[in-house]
Amino acid sequence: MSVQERKERERAGRERLIVATARELAEQQGWDAVTTRRLAERIEYSQPVLYSHFRGKREIIGAVALQGAAEMATALRAATSAADGPRPRVTALARTYLDFAERNPAVYDAMFQLDGGLAFAHEDTPEPLKDAFAALLESLSEVAGDGVHPALFTETFWAALHGLATLTRARRLPPEDTDRRVELLVDRLAMF
């Protein structure tokens, strides 16, 4: 049994290597640069090895997305638990979200822009994605306001953040005023 176990360990390790390398390459040079050939070369295996771990490039993107979702959830919870009171919590949440998107553009793309073959807002949504949404919900439900469903409020707030994140990074919005936009968003949307 030990031999099988070692092989499985090695296999799992290589899978992690693939995901980490894809992520690294995507952050360095963009997802367009993440070709199966380049990826294979970087992990020092041939292309077909990738396909023994993932169905295709799409699934590799999906794996990066899941990793990112878990990290984002952790970051959001760390930020909100360090803040005192509803208003600072929501502000911290928004800032942390946008900060994550800015610091990890490729991961953010994998999560929300690219097709990673993942199901969202669905029963068979992968756990990390549900948990990231839950992290948003935890801090936002307390400021949803009377008669507004917390999930609906969270979705709307999230959409606003997502819009800011993507439009800013795609150079559709000048980056200088991000803080003021966040302030406006928090002031108006959240009910303290």
Place this chain on the structure above:
Amino acid sequence: MSVQERKERERAGRERLIVATARELAEQQGWDAVTTRRLAERIEYSQPVLYSHFRGKREIIGAVALQGAAEMATALRAATSAADGPRPRVTALARTYLDFAERNPAVYDAMFQLDGGLAFAHEDTPEPLKDAFAALLESLSEVAGDGVHPALFTETFWAALHGLATLTRARRLPPEDTDRRVELLVDRLAMF
């Protein structure tokens, strides 16, 4: 001179044909299906002809984006001018925006998701893009509220709409509650 004029007319007509065909193909089968080969085949010319009109695929996307921006500006102005009072105007604006995005997903992608080689929020931003933003600004500046810069408010409101549009279409948000999210957004963000 007449001969030259005729040629120029024909050339302009063919350029319109290329843009229209690219748009049609993108709406039918997605931008991935818009390959230079397929596009050339549909307009019944060879591939290199495309490159005598546009520098490359990117510029074709950009042309579709500009067309879309002009249409969106028209649609927004039509909707807002038909509404009476600030609140109905903003509601109509938001609904029309999301409706446009839903009805013309490929065009919307060309405008805001894909790289069409266009400059945004910049002095040499193409006129249709500036005008589409102006259409938003016209209706939104009256509800920005005291002490809030109209442009900043418009950017934030736009970002929220953009987030709703993209997340909904990417199946990150369930489409059923769109109207309620819009209602929430208008109620909270706009100051009547």
Place this chain on the structure above:
DNA sequence: TCGATTGTCTAGCGGTGCTAGGATCGAATC
């Protein structure tokens, strides 16, 4: 009618995601 110019096409480059089929290597058996 001829030469020049314009316009268009064929063919091909280097790249993409993905896969079939053969070689190789290591583990289990005798």
Place this chain on the structure above:
DNA sequence: GATTCGATCCTAGCACCGCTAGACAATCGA
């Protein structure tokens, strides 16, 4: 310790991509 045999991996190649060089044909002005 030799031998089988199955898992593992790689070479080679498919059809497609965006883009372009260079040959060819049609059209124009003289």
